[in-house]
Amino acid sequence: MIVEPKVKGFICTTAHPTGCEKNVLRQIEYVKRKGKIDGAQKVLVIGASTGYGLASRITAAFGMGAATIGVSFEKEATGKRTATPGYYNTKAFDNMAINEGLYSKSVNGDAFSREIKDEVISLIKKDLGKVDMVIYSLAAPRRTTADGTTYTSVLKTVGEPFTQKNWNLKDNTIGEATIPVANSDEILSTVKVMGGEDWSDWIDALVEADAIKDGAITVAYSYIGPELTYPIYHEGTIGKAKAHVSETAIKISEKYRDRMINAYVSVNKALVTQASAAIPVVPLYLSVLYKIMKNKGIHEGCIEQMDRLYRDKVYGLDGRKIETDGMIHVDDYEMREDVQREVMDVWNTIDSNNLKAYADIDGYWLDFYNMFGFEIDGVDYSLEVEV
Numbered sequence: 001m002i003v004e005p006k007v008k009g010f011i012c013t014t015a016h017p018t019g020c021e022k023n024v025l026r027q028i029e030y031v032k033r034k035g036k037i038d039g040a041q042k043v044l045v046i047g048a049s050t051g052y053g054l055a056s057r058i059t060a061a062f063g064m065g066a067a068t069i070g071v072s073f074e075k076e077a078t079g080k081r082t083a084t085p086g087y088y089n090t091k092a093f094d095n096m097a098i099n100e101g102l103y104s105k106s107v108n109g110d111a112f113s114r115e116i117k118d119e120v121i122s123l124i125k126k127d128l129g130k131v132d133m134v135i136y137s138l139a140a141p142r143r144t145t146a147d148g149t150t151y152t153s154v155l156k157t158v159g160e161p162f163t164q165k166n167w168n169l170k171d172n173t174i175g176e177a178t179i180p181v182a183n184s185d186e187i188l189s190t191v192k193v194m195g196g197e198d199w200s201d202w203i204d205a206l207v208e209a210d211a212i213k214d215g216a217i218t219v220a221y222s223y224i225g226p227e228l229t230y231p232i233y234h235e236g237t238i239g240k241a242k243a244h245v246s247e248t249a250i251k252i253s254e255k256y257r258d259r260m261i262n263a264y265v266s267v268n269k270a271l272v273t274q275a276s277a278a279i280p281v282v283p284l285y286l287s288v289l290y291k292i293m294k295n296k297g298i299h300e301g302c303i304e305q306m307d308r309l310y311r312d313k314v315y316g317l318d319g320r321k322i323e324t325d326g327m328i329h330v331d332d333y334e335m336r337e338d339v340q341r342e343v344m345d346v347w348n349t350i351d352s353n354n355l356k357a358y359a360d361i362d363g364y365w366l367d368f369y370n371m372f373g374f375e376i377d378g379v380d381y382s383l384e385v386e387v
């Protein structure tokens with residue numbers, strides 16, 4: 001069929017298989033151009049099909065030459081419905097990796113569940129023996145725990161409601177969005193879903209099954225961002241979950257000190273992904289940030305971030321780059337003093353009339369459409385494709 005984008009709010013309900021494939025190829029080519037990374041050889045990526053997880057897997061495979069197993073939760077095509085982008089990305093990745101002689105297998109299912117953990121661990125034991133790196137890049141709306149309780153994560157503030165400028169994506173106007181206050185159940189639920197508990201469960205399960213090497217490393221991702229977004233992010237429900245991820249890293253490293261398994265948190269840059277497009281206020285911040293960072297020649301996307309993370313900061317020649325807060329930072333360009341000062345200057349003056357001049361609206365939408373395989377150079381969208 002001919003596949004066209006169908007955008008509803010912050011989500012596109014269709015995805016283009018050829019576009020997704022090209023998107024994966026573009027990221028692979030980027031990493032290959034940068035050359036070899038002397039890193040892990042057997043890598044498990046949880047949340048491997050889109051965004052930071054996909055870019056991490058590409059970096060591991062095509063930079064480090066690693067065998068990879070990817071876990072994600074994606075939908076196949078049914079009838080006239082296309083599959084989700086992560087589904088096409090994963091197929092494309094598997095094909096391209098295997099074509100280059102790299103081991104690649106992907107498991108589609110709920111990473112929170114015991115069944116998927118068991119399935120992945122059996123696969124590791126059968127095919128790889130043990131992994132030497134585990135990347136945890138899940139971004140999920142809900143989690144059902146072993147006792148059958150379902151927790152849903154919310155994007156709310158903690159303490160006070162927060163009102164801030166907001167870009168109305170439908171009509172390109174600037175208005176305001178008020179983010180309501182979470183109650184204690186909502187905070188707990190968000191920590192259950194986006195905190196470190198499941199990450200820790202994965203490492204425990206891998207250790208128990210003897211499917212992880214001594215000296216292995218595990219990395220999870222976080223975001224801090226500028227004070228402007230603190231109430232909604234860093235100090236909000238999601239920030240509470242991310243604080244739990246940081247505490248979990250310390251606990252994992254302590255628990256497995258004798259096996260030298262080290263857990264790290266990498267603080268990444270704010271980028272347009274399916275997860276971040278859903279947060280109010282953030283798209284405006286992103287589009288202002290993109291404009292400023294592009295003008296300075298320091299803008300990065302997922303692949304540039306993940307390549308730099310593993311090449312320079314995790315497996316760099318002069319050792320691991322852990323900052324004073326105990327975390328690895330690839331948000332360093334975003335948080336540069338000059339960048340943030342300019343963001344604030346723009347933020348204070350931006351309105352519906354000057355939006356296009358101050359914010360990278362086109363860049364935002366290009367990234368958004370690209371995520372679903374649309375507006376990718378070299379793809380003829382008038383052709384029928386097999387979905």
Ligand code: NAI
Pocket residue numbers: 046047048049050051052053071072073074086109110111112136137138139140141221222223267268269270271272273274275276
């Ligand atoms: P994303 O939405 O692009 O990717 C999420 C991944 O998780 C996908 O592979 C999806 O299939 C998988 N997934 C979701 N639920 C699952 C489940 N139940 N079982 C198995 N797989 C499941 O998200 P993004 O933005 O790449 O986020 C990844 C991590 O990076 C998150 O921890 C996020 O907080 C963090 N991060 C994101 C930033 C951003 O601006 N997007 C900035 C800094 C950190």
